Amino acid sequence: MMAVRQRARSEQDKAQRRAALLRAAYSLALEQGVREVTLAAITVAAGLDPSGLRRYFDSREDLLLELAESGWMGWRERLCSDLDQARHRSAAQLAQSIAASLAADPVFCDLLTHVPLSLEDGVRVERARQYKTRSFEAYDAMCAAIAAASDEVGVDEAQIVLAATLGLAAYLWQVSHPSPTLAALYEQVPRWGHAALSFEPRLVQLLTALFIGVTH
Amino acid sequence: MMAVRQRARSEQDKAQRRAALLRAAYSLALEQGVREVTLAAITVAAGLDPSGLRRYFDSREDLLLELAESGWMGWRERLCSDLDQARHRSAAQLAQSIAASLAADPVFCDLLTHVPLSLEDGVRVERARQYKTRSFEAYDAMCAAIAAASDEVGVDEAQIVLAATLGLAAYLWQVSHPSPTLAALYEQVPRWGHAALSFEPRLVQLLTALFIGVTH
Secondary structure, eight states: OHHHHHHHHHHHHHHHHHHHHHHHHHHHHHHHOGGGOOHHHHHHHHTOOGGGGGGTOSSHHHHHHHHHHHHHHHHHHHHHHHHTTOOSOOHHHHHHHHHHHHHTOHHHHHHHHHIIIIIGGGSOHHHHHHHHHHHHHHHHHHHHHHHHHOSSOOHHHHHHHHHHHHHHHHHHHHHTSOOHHHHHHHHHSHHHHHHHSOSHHHHHHHHHHHHHHHHO | OHHHHHHHHHHHHHHHHHHHHHHHHHHHHHHHOGGGOOHHHHHHHHTOOGGGGGGTOSSHHHHHHHHHHHHHHHHHHHHHHHHTTOOSOOHHHHHHHHHHHHHTOHHHHHHHHHIIIIIGGGSOHHHHHHHHHHHHHHHHHHHHHHHHHOSSOOHHHHHHHHHHHHHHHHHHHHHTSOOHHHHHHHHHSHHHHHHHSOSHHHHHHHHHHHHHHHHO
16 A cells, blocks of 8 residues: 555656656747757756656657647647637638647747657657657647638648648748847848748748648 | 969868868768768868868858858759740649759758758858858749749749748658658558658649649
8 A cells, every 4th residue: 555655656756757847848948949958957947856867758859759749739729729610711811820829839839840850760669659649640630620610621631731831830930030140130131031030920821822722 | 473372272272172071061961961960070071180170161050051052052053944944834843843953952951951940040140141142142043033934923922932942841851851760660650651751742742832822
């Protein structure tokens, strides 16, 4: 009995520490960008001893992939609740719903570059499988919600546009968050800044064109 | 007279060594992916002493940004010569020309992720300015060539699609070049592989839809 309670207590502690590490990583990524986030900074911010980190996550990639997985769950929840009961949505309205539901989680937008570049490749195969399974579940649910909300967009067309969204959002997020040096350059040459510094409106423009194009 | 000759000789040597470093970096990036390329490996492959590297490039970012700059020049040359004298090109034909001219330089496709993520941000402002100037010159020339080859696509529409191309190509290149672990997973779950392992056909599909959408 005592042993069971102790194990339960220890499982609960472990879950709390994992959650604290994920929260710390999210805050650091929001502040500095995903690229700059180190495991050492995460453990310090979570108030844990670095030597114990491996009890909770295999690696930096493992931890950040978990953030990306949560990002998919949150995106799905926002988009599906926005489109719940919606009908006859136009291409522009669908584009706005997708872009707004993504823009609400800037760390997820940043992670979209890092997932195929280094995170998925840097974890054990079973971890990658779990990520793929959960992200595809979210993707399928969102595609079904988009198709249900539109008279013209079917599930196949929604899949094409939502897959393209990942690439467009990943790229637009990186170019719209330049370093201070590059930001100074954009002030000097407004055309360059105009091309770079616009995440949500540009995503809406491109997704609207894609919805029109795939249903034409 | 002697001093002038010596200086000319030394300038020529320097240019040759820079070119050798760039060729070595290109080969390594083609083989291993841009992410894995280190300055140490580049200097070894070019047969130079690592201690002298700073005479040619400020940093890894500086060297790789030069490769990206050459990538823009090559892309422009391929696309503009393909579209030279072309008229009445359809959306699908324009998409094919853009995708094929990009796919011809896989290292440039890989670099498209790294430029906004780390390269532009990691160099001196004057170096970033030069990159921006030259890449925008290439972009403008390509947009003019696309508009001239089409009855429906104007320069404004070409600019929207070519900007989106950068993001789509960057993302599709990374997902279509998985690690061995991830590639094994794609063999186990064909749907995941199907979604990932298709660079040029998927780019053509998305660019065709975008051209139709922006001219609708």
